[in-house]
Amino acid sequence: MLPNQLASSYRDPAGFVFDLDGTIYRQINKVAREEFDLFISSGLYDALVAKGLIVSHTEVKDLKKFKPDSNRLAVIKPEPIPFISYPYEWSFPQLRDAALLTLKIQKLALEHGMILKDASAYNVQFIGKKPVFIDTLSFAKYEEGQAWEGYRQFIEHFLIPLAVAHFSTEQALTMLQTYMEGIPLSLAVGLLPKKAKFKKGLLAHVYLHERSQRKHQGSGTKAADAPTRKVSTFALNGLMSSLEASVTALKPPKAATEWGEYYEFTNYGDKAFKDKAKLVDSFLGQLNKKPQVVWDIGANNGEFSEIAAKRGAYVVAWDIDAKAVAANYQKHDKLDGLMLPLVQDVAVPSPAIGWELNERMSLVERGPADAVLALAVIHHLAIGRNMPLPKIASLMNRIGKSIIIEFIPKSDSKVKHLLASRKDIFPDYDIEHFEMAMGAHFKLASKKQISHSERWLYLYTNKKSV
Template sequence: MKADGILPASFRDPSGFLFYRDGAIYRQINTAYKENYDHLVSSRLYDALVKAGLLIPHEEVDVALSQSAAAYKVIKPQPVTFISYPYEWSFSQLKMAALATLEIQKKAFDYGMSLKDCSAYNIQFMNGKPLLIDTLSFEKYIQGQLWVAYRQFCQHFLAPLALMSYKDIRLNQFFRIYIDGIPLDMASSLLPCRTWLKPSLLSHIHLHAKSQKHYADKAAVTSNRKMTQLSFKGIIDNLESAIKGLNWHPAHTEWADYYEDTNYSADALEHKKKLVAEFIDQIRPKSVWDLGANDGLFSRIASDKGIKTISFDVDPAAVEKNYLKCIEKKERNILPLLLDLTNPSPPIGWQNTERLSLQQRGPADTALALALIHHLAISNNLPFNKIADFFATICSSLIIEFVPKNDSQVQRLLATREDIFPNYRQQVFESEFSSYFTIRSSAKIKGSERTLYLMRRKGTEV
């Protein structure tokens, strides 16, 4: 259960903040935001956005729950299953989040409101779709006003998507360094010259960056600047076209075609699926983290049973394929995310408390580690006890596959390096994992040398 108190990340906006109380999350709305909140509700913008699946639903609760005298109201938003961050999203996830943000802005405009911020962190994926989780992101539109969130939208969405599309898909990792999105001058210098010929990127990134640089050390009066409604809508429309025009097609990567390029026979694959399903049925978890999920083949055994499943992989192409499959099948229980298990998401931001590490967002009821152990132990030189120690921090139950040294996939890893792994043996694996887990079941996967284990973390056995 989360400790009571204000969330460390909830300090920027004086309109209100999030807090935990008795394990539930609440949002305090301050009196300073009264007029805007009342307009959000009375104009029926809130209803329209919730109906469209673009804004997190909430209920108003007793204001006595508030954390300070500044409170106007307290609301209880629907809990988000798993908080994810833009550096963990695939290209299409960031693109969908950008388009959802612009759609929200367009709808808000129809109801006389506008977004006052455009942080990618305010968007989360719930039931397979991106939605805004910050109910206090709206302000009443005043005739002539500019879009105050313009810079933030370009830094949080347009610049990273352009870099991912035109330069390298891995550049969304800049989000881990720059908490307020990709600096436009850096994006401009990294983007190839041909992007100067794209009017939307020329204006919103290259010239925008020049303008920022030009006025960086100049005191210019901006309070009397204004633009018409049509211009406001024109900027949103132009940004929407720019985002829609950015694409990325996953090429052939190491993992994207993994299941077509493995030594598994069809029978062995089916048997492995059956064993995983049986183990999941035994433990009936509420949440599953599939680590090294590739395109989510085994994650879907859990998610198809209605279990909330996070499908992690290190390969952007695999995550992209997985997410596109989610969209195609309208899946609600699976969330594909990008994660390098050997360097998982750290806590970042002010005092390293604004964005949580992977472990802080756990533990999951069950972790799946299928065809993963050899990559950690051999490719990353991790001893079994360190791997077991890590798994013990992120899950209560573990379904893990042991891949022996004579397996062709392990041989492939050893083909170009010296075998310095005398302890990479099943007996040592069982012994080291037994320090942290109780082995509940194990079964050989037919037609292979591999073994699947069901383990329960010590101290959590029922």
């Protein structure tokens, strides 16, 4: 591996992605010459870019700045992705849109005499609320009769997780963190209820597929012995249509979640809500440097995230509740390109996973954000999840350069509600200990009480930053 080759980019011999001085490049190896040339000459690349389905790239002419590599054919510079997210952080409609994008690209590829080599959900990223395909080297020449090698991967990365979530809860999509390479067919038939067989496409794509896999397991120890079957273009197009219909038929479950309608049941009035919004905006404006990237770590449906987006920041709007994240994702306005809603439990943040534990980055590795919004979050961490205030302040220090944080005292009805069913073992949960904990890492820049409430809003800046 080259020193700056991305740890997530090593499986495909056709090339890899690397970082040089903070800029992302993709190397195309000589073995992929034919495929890459066809990708460009067939017009597929232009068609995908014109429809906004793939990240565009420019070819780097001056290769002298890169280390010599005898395998290298070319280097391209793709359009940058503002924030890398993973399928286990997406809400139901995000994974479904990523699946439909993959199928749309596959159809277009077939029209241009090419086919997707794989169907990994990791080939899709989100720029704001828009899914885009990022793997320029995923295309191979299509030959009449060829089967789709990415079929099983599509089922395990997309269709099964969506089906499991459809029949249980949207939170089930976080299973993709454990099953990084997709939920296996053999597991899916055990997880799905019997009625799943009657849901459009699942009998064929999951149950019969699993049976076929089992039947042919171990058959053909030599490549030449392996039973294969010709798949006509007619059948391949039928397969794509069937997959599209199956994915579209899956909907998120209707059950309400704890945070799904949070803003309809807040304990503070309209005046307090408006004052809080005004304060957040004013605190963002007080930052010496205009924040480029803001993380809202309890964003719910993005009400307060929008304040940062309106100031031109790229906002990663995290929330523990997949339904709230989905609601944010499905709101469409002019801020779409600046708002990336994602599922995240800050008390158990995304870890570094995969090969050598660095294939997929942890939450902390993807920071720090220029500013973090932690609004109505701290009491859930401190009382709901037993996180001591110094531990919370320490995490804030790792994920953000500046923090806009709301402190909610024990006298607030939301905290009372949290303490109603348990013993108060939190003698240190008060404003003095909170300020002490945050003060260990940050400089207090501003502090204001939210009118018509007992809550306080703080602006902390990193001690090193001026």
